[in-house]
Amino acid sequence: MQLQWGVRSDRGRRREQNEDSVYASGKLFAVADGMGGHAAGDIASRVCLEVLGGSTKAGEISVASLDGVLQNADAMIRMQTQARAGTTLAGVALVEEADSPYWLVFNVGDSRTYRLSRGHLHRVSVDHSEVQEMLEAGAITPAEGLVHPRRHVVTRALGIGGNIQADYWMLPVEDGDRVLVCSDGLSSDVSDEAILEILARVEGPQPAADALLQAALDNGGRDNVSVIVVDAGSADSKSRVAILPEFFDLDESTVELAVPADRAEGAR
Amino acid sequence: MTSVDYQPGNRIGIVRSGMLVVVEEETSTGAINEIWDLLATRPTVDDVFATLTAAFGGSIHSMPSFAVIAFARELHVILRGPLHLSTAPGPAACRISGNEVSRWSERLLPLQDFSLTSDTVDANHSGRAWFPVQEAVVKFGALRLLSSGQPETDRIAGVGPEALPEHVSGNQPAQPVLQEEEPAQPVLQEEKPAPADDESATRTPLPEPAFLDAPAGPVSSPPLKQETPGEAPAAGDDGDEGYDHLWATHIARSAEEAAVREPGDELGGDLGPRNSRAEPLPTSPAVLPAPPPTTEPQSVALPPAVPRVTALIDSVPWAREVPAEPQPATYSPPAQPGESVVEDGYEQTMIAAPRHGAWGGTAAQSDMPSTTTAGVKVLGRLCPSSHANPPEQAQCSRCNAPLVGEPQDVPRPSLGRMRVSTGEVIELERPLVIGRKPSVSRVQSADMPKLVTLAKASREVSGSHVEIRLEGWHVMMRDLKSTNGTVLVRDGQNPRRLDQGEDTMLVSGDVVELGGALSLVFEELR
Numbered sequence: 001m002q003l004q005w006g007v008r009s010d011r012g013r014r015r016e017q018n019e020d021s022v023y024a025s026g027k028l029f030a031v032a033d034g035m036g037g038h039a040a041g042d043i044a045s046r047v048c049l050e051v052l053g054g055s056t057k058a059g060e061i062s063v064a065s066l067d068g069v070l071q072n073a074d075a076m077i078r079m080q081t082q083a084r085a086g087t088t089l090a091g092v093a094l095v096e097e098a099d100s101p102y103w104l105v106f107n108v109g110d111s112r113t114y115r116l117s118r119g120h121l122h123r124v125s126v127d128h129s130e131v132q133e134m135l136e137a138g139a140i141t142p143a144e145g146l147v148h149p150r151r152h153v154v155t156r157a158l159g160i161g162g163n164i165q166a167d168y169w170m171l172p173v174e175d176g177d178r179v180l181v182c183s184d185g186l187s188s189d190v191s192d193e194a195i196l197e198i199l200a201r202v203e204g205p206q207p208a209a210d211a212l213l214q215a216a217l218d219n220g221g222r223d224n225v226s227v228i229v230v231d232a233g234s235a236d237s238k239s240r241v242a243i244l245p246e247f248f249d250l251d252e253s254t255v256e257l258a259v260p261a262d263r264a265e266g267a268r
Numbered sequence: 269m270t271s272v273d274y275q276p277g278n279r280i281g282i283v284r285s286g287m288l289v290v291v292e293e294e295t296s297t298g299a300i301n302e303i304w305d306l307l308a309t310r311p312t313v314d315d316v317f318a319t320l321t322a323a324f325g326g327s328i329h330s331m332p333s334f335a336v337i338a339f340a341r342e343l344h345v346i347l348r349g350p351l352h353l354s355t356a357p358g359p360a361a362c363r364i365s366g367n368e369v370s371r372w373s374e375r376l377l378p379l380q381d382f383s384l385t386s387d388t389v390d391a392n393h394s395g396r397a398w399f400p401v402q403e404a405v406v407k408f409g410a411l412r413l414l415s416s417g418q419p420e421t422d423r424i425a426g427v428g429p430e431a432l433p434e435h436v437s438g439n440q441p442a443q444p445v446l447q448e449e450e451p452a453q454p455v456l457q458e459e460k461p462a463p464a465d466d467e468s469a470t471r472t473p474l475p476e477p478a479f480l481d482a483p484a485g486p487v488s489s490p491p492l493k494q495e496t497p498g499e500a501p502a503a504g505d506d507g508d509e510g511y512d513h514l515w516a517t518h519i520a521r522s523a524e525e526a527a528v529r530e531p532g533d534e535l536g537g538d539l540g541p542r543n544s545r546a547e548p549l550p551t552s553p554a555v556l557p558a559p560p561p562t563t564e565p566q567s568v569a570l571p572p573a574v575p576r577v578t579a580l581i582d583s584v585p586w587a588r589e590v591p592a593e594p595q596p597a598t599y600s601p602p603a604q605p606g607e608s609v610v611e612d613g614y615e616q617t618m619i620a621a622p623r624h625g626a627w628g629g630t631a632a633q634s635d636m637p638s639t640t641t642a643g644v645k646v647l648g649r650l651c652p653s654s655h656a657n658p659p660e661q662a663q664c665s666r667c668n669a670p671l672v673g674e675p676q677d678v679p680r681p682s683l684g685r686m687r688v689s690t691g692e693v694i695e696l697e698r699p700l701v702i703g704r705k706p707s708v709s710r711v712q713s714a715d716m717p718k719l720v721t722l723a724k725a726s727r728e729v730s731g732s733h734v735e736i737r738l739e740g741w742h743v744m745m746r747d748l749k750s751t752n753g754t755v756l757v758r759d760g761q762n763p764r765r766l767d768q769g770e771d772t773m774l775v776s777g778d779v780v781e782l783g784g785a786l787s788l789v790f791e792e793l794r
Contacts, residue, residue: 035618055376058312058314063716064713066713068376072375072376072378075360075377075378076378078360079360079378097719097721098719098720098721098723099721100705100721102719124709126710150618152618153620154618154620155620165712166712166713167710167711167712168708168710168711168712168713168716169707169708169709169710169711170706170707170716170719171708172705172706172707172731
């Protein structure tokens with residue numbers, strides 16, 4: 001199983017700075033959306049992914065290990081921001097279960113993970129947000145949720161001292177799977193239908209990430225936008241821009257990937 | 269500046285290169301020397317761990333107690349056996365023990381002061397003197413890392429030679445023992461990794477461009493460094509955790525307060541010594557010294573003058589400085605003043621106040637639990653041989669011993685076995701999802717089932733076909749809306765096809781047919 005990925009992160013059109021952070025390695029992809037204003041949210045999201053990336057570099061990733069890592073990240077964020085900032089965290093890890101590759105999807109907060117698999121498109125993660133709770137209780141309709149005044153209120157986040165319990169999904173990796181991890185800057189400005197249409201239409205993970213970011217900017221770019229698109233497939237499936245040697249033993253230098261600042265800004 | 273010191277005792281501690289390895293007294297000199305030499309190469313924790321396990325040989329279950337603690341960058345702790353590590357008392361205090369785990373306890377924490385003790389420490393230890401260690405092999409009863417720059421001579425002043433610790437005898441001339449002549453630079457100063465070092469760049473909170481995609485503006489905004497020395501928290505003795513004797517006479521700041529007092533430059537590109545991250549805990553003086561004016565500004569505290577920060581902070585009702593005010597659960601909450609921050613016409617993401625009880629008690633604790641999670645508890649009774657039994661049972665099902673006493677929470681044993689027609693046998697210790705390509709949606713870690721992949725299953729078996737849940741002492745099965753259905757064959761009854769999504773309780777001897785091709789036999793259910 002080989003993975004390719006494309007990453008974009010942008011401060012959008014309205015924010016003064018980008019409080020999102022992204023992490024992409026050969027086996028772990030995550031987006032953290034910091035909140036806390038000024039530099040604090042930025043620190044929270046970055047520290048979160050530094051702990052996550054540093055702790056998962058060696059050894060296998062599992063639900064239990066991620067739970068421990070999230071506790072440490074939570075503590076580290078509180079230390080470094082004096083509990084004044086928090087961050088969401090959403091991502092996907094490539095793991096092995098019973099000799100088969102699996103997507104281990106994890107989520108705390110309202111960043112999201114989508115999956116395109118065997119022609120089916122769907123959102124995997126379920127937001128930890130007040131609007132989501134209202135939806136599940138049947139108190140509002142999805143259409144109402146999109147414009148609800150409290151649609152930006154998350155019920156779980158790392159670093160603030162509240163609930164940090166992550167939800168997990170284990171999904172078998174199918175040849176040709178495409179997974180999107182994004183901050184709510186994408187999902188608030190671009191509808192699920194439009195996101196899934198782009199994922200289905202645009203070939204190659206980096207062009208797909210570019211197109212998603214552009215869609216968010218075209219629709220207002222009101223928040224920071226971060227996008228990771230991961231394609232999985234065997235060597236001979238479709239055209240692949242770059243083939244990674246082995247997903248568990250990547251060269252250190254290829255493990256972290258982020259878009260250079262000039263490129264992130266270039267979309268505008 | 270950090271330093272390590274210790275009280276004499278019977279454990280062998282090997283301190284070198286920002287790492288501490290603890291082994292038992294009986295460990296051979298050869299093995300100790302091997303570890304000593306290994307530490308000089310600045311190995312990773314994994315390297316040391318591998319060397320230790322190789323040296324002890326055999327299975328992990330027969331291994332003696334040991335500890336590997338790296339404290340050069342972050343605090344990476346591995347403990348096995350009766351060894352306990354505590355961080356400084358305070359709201360974020362953390363205690364890690366190697367006891368009561370079958371293998372070892374492992375934690376990765378931000379670098380901070382800690383103390384390490386073993387169960388064998390006698391009660392009189394509290395009065396004993398502490399001796400400094402630079403890089404040495406010492407026999408210790410308690411050992412601690414402190415980030416104060418106390419001159420070593422002060423700490424051993426007045427201690428007569430008879431109180432000096434025994435040294436582990438070794439025939440290595442290079443092996444330092446008690447450091448008599450203290451160099452000007454504390455030992456850990458040597459530990460700073462080169463700033464360009466790949467590993468440190470990825471394992472420490474140094475700013476790393478790879479993670480960051482902020483626009484041009486500098487991350488390390490100068491306002492981060494605004495706390496003046498005069499703003500140091502007031503001295504107060506909150507060391508009431510029972511480990512005070514391991515710390516200085518007076519703990520002046522809680523761990524949490526201490527923790528945020530890392531140099532602000534950590535976040536802003538300072539590539540200085542890593543050990544400067546650790547909080548200076550005052551050791552002997554009873555008076556809390558203000559942060560030395562000569563050092564760099566020391567806080568990541570955000571300047572209160574920044575209005576946006578204030579606005580947001582005010583809106584987080586359970587931030588440490590603000591008393592928590594639980595809100596009632598409601599599904600049509602109005603936007604609350606001060607909570608929803610609108611800046612420049614767009615909405616800022618907010619964090620809802622915690623609603624107590626809404627999360628089933630899974631909210632994060634400030635004292636983080638050990639990563640070694642206890643198994644699921646269930647109401648029952650233990651026989652004299654510690655076999656767990658259901659509460660209604662009068663005799664132990666394994667050894668027939670009478671069961672007496674009130675039922676209590678006991679660790680849940682395996683509830684039986686599942687035998688797959690392909691030959692696989694699975695103990696019923698966790699929930700299961702069984703199918704051709706089983707998947708799991710939206711569970712928390714404690715509820716994560718084991719995935720049972722029926723490798724040779726035909727297309728008649730659905731990807732996720734049935735689910736097995738353990739509820740109390742009962743084994744429950746549910747059809748996961750499988751395409752070709754699930755049939756339950758029970759002794760003395762007609763085979764029964766489960767409805768899609770139907771839940772049923774299994775009993776011993778039940779056979780479950782999945783889509784007509786594969787079957788599961790449940791044995792020795794309780």
